[in-house]
Amino acid sequence: MDTDTIRKQLRLVLEKTDFALDDCEVYRGKVRDNYIVGDKRIIVTTDRLSAFDVVLCTLPFKGQVLNQMSEFWFSKTKSIAPNHVIEIPDPNVTVARNCTPIPVEFVVRGYLTGVTTTSIWYSYSRGAREFCGHRLPDGLKKDQKLEMPIVTPSTKAEKGGHDESVSGNEVIKRGLMDRDEFDAVSETSLKLFELGTRIAAQNNIILVDTKYEFGRDEGGEIMLIDEMHTPDSSRFWYKDSYHGLFEKGLEQRRIDKEYVRKWLADQGYLGQGTMPEIPDEVRIEAANRYITAYEQVTGSKLNAVPGDATERIRKNLARRGYI
Ligand SMILES: Nc1ncnc2c1ncn2[C@@H]1O[C@H](COP(=O)(O)OP(=O)(O)OP(=O)(O)O)[C@@H](O)[C@H]1O
Ligand SMILES: [Mg+2]
Structure with a gap:
């Protein structure tokens, strides 16, 4: 997408929605506005960007x-796991089955990496040889591929x-899930990761790690909820440059949400105190990276609709009888 289109959209970003729906409970997460109507959940994905557990800006x-x-991913993987999607009435909206979330995130990791204190690399580099119940051999380097992908809840x-x-x-000890359920969901997560890895590889991308969320619908069926294989929930590296960079001990070429976080870190902001104002040029570049991520990972062009999203969403929800 050309920079001009992105620049024009700076004034038209979707920051917050406020649709008046009858008998509806509203939940605003950091990124999504959720309207819960009966057994359905209208999920509006806004342009908010979050990191350090706070909303940083819009892109x-x-x-x-x-x-x-x-x-894209829900539709590619529905034979492996059922998911919450009912329909996509607008580019920003998913109407989903409202589920009771399982209070465990299924993180799958294919590589020894990460920066935060909860990451596998942080723990390994400080001498730990066990991570979430998995034994790790000595002598591994940062960003090295693990022998097999592992589930680290x-x-x-x-x-x-x-x-x-x-x-x-x-x-299981904490009573969050029973053994059989945990094993079944872990196995599903690994299968999803394997398929994601295979499809991403066709487009020169490594799916490094990701996070899945599952929930139970009214009938008790376990299904995938939330988001899937996006730059907010996953780490992606370019495949063709992986080995060369790894051998030299250099940082991987990546497409993920690091860009704004890193800009802020360079200004000395790490989530505490007052956040510096993020310049338009940084927001444009970050937006561009999200769009590139879509196009690289899925191998197809993004069908972005410019302009004011609020009215368009309202119309699309009305057209389908939701408002
Ligand atoms: N089908 C679904 N049924 C029930 N809950 C869902 C479903 N899909 C997603 N969710 C929940 O909705 C929320 C999505 O909001 P969002 O992604 O903005 O929040 P978040 O930043 O991940 O987390 P937080 O809720 O802590 O702000 C998440 O808490 C997610 O678990
Ligand atoms: Mg989320």
């Missing part, structure tokens, strides 16, 4: 990128709290 077209990238903290990486045994 033109980010909501459309995330919503459509999830749509993370507990979903209450609002304001911090997520915690735990073993499967711990998940």
Whole structure:
């Protein structure tokens, strides 16, 4: 997409929605506005960008990128796992089955990497040889491919709290899931990761790690919810440059949400205190990276609709009888 289109959209970003729906409970997450009507959940993916557990700014077209990238993956993987999608009435909106979330995030990792204190590399580089119940051999280097992808569950903290990486045994001990269910969902997660890896590889992308969320619908069926294989939930590297960079011990070429976070870190902001104002040029570049992520990972052009999204969404929801 050309920079001019992105620049024009800076003034038209979808920051927040406020649709008046009858008998509806509204939940605003950091990125999504959720309207819960009966057994359905109207999920509006806004242009908000979050990191360090706070909303940093908005990025033109980010909501459309995330919503459509999830749509791409949900449709590719529905034979492996049922998912919450009912329909996509607008580029920013998914109407989903409202589920009771399982309070465990299924993180799957294919590589020894990460920066935060909850990451596998952080733990390994400080000498730990076990991570979430998995034994790791000595002598591995940063960004090295693991022998096999592993599931490293993370507990979903209450609002304001911090997520915690735990073993499967711990998940069961805490009564969050029973053994059979945990094993079945872990196996599904690995299959999803394997298919994601295969499709991404066709487009010169490595799916490094990701996070899946599952929930139960009214009938008790377990299905995939939330988002899937997006830059917000996954780490992606370019495949053709992986080996060369790894051998030299250099940083991988990546497409993920690091760009704004890194800009802020370079200004000395790490989530505490007052956030510096993020210049338009940084937001444009970050938006461009999200769009590139969509196009690289899915191998197809993003069908972005410019202009004011609020009215368009209202019309599309009305057209389908939701408002
Ligand atoms: N089909 C579904 N049924 C029930 N809950 C869902 C479904 N899909 C997604 N969710 C939940 O909706 C929320 C999505 O909001 P969003 O992604 O903006 O929040 P977040 O930043 O991930 O987390 P937080 O809720 O802590 O702000 C998540 O809490 C997610 O678990
Ligand atoms: Mg989320």
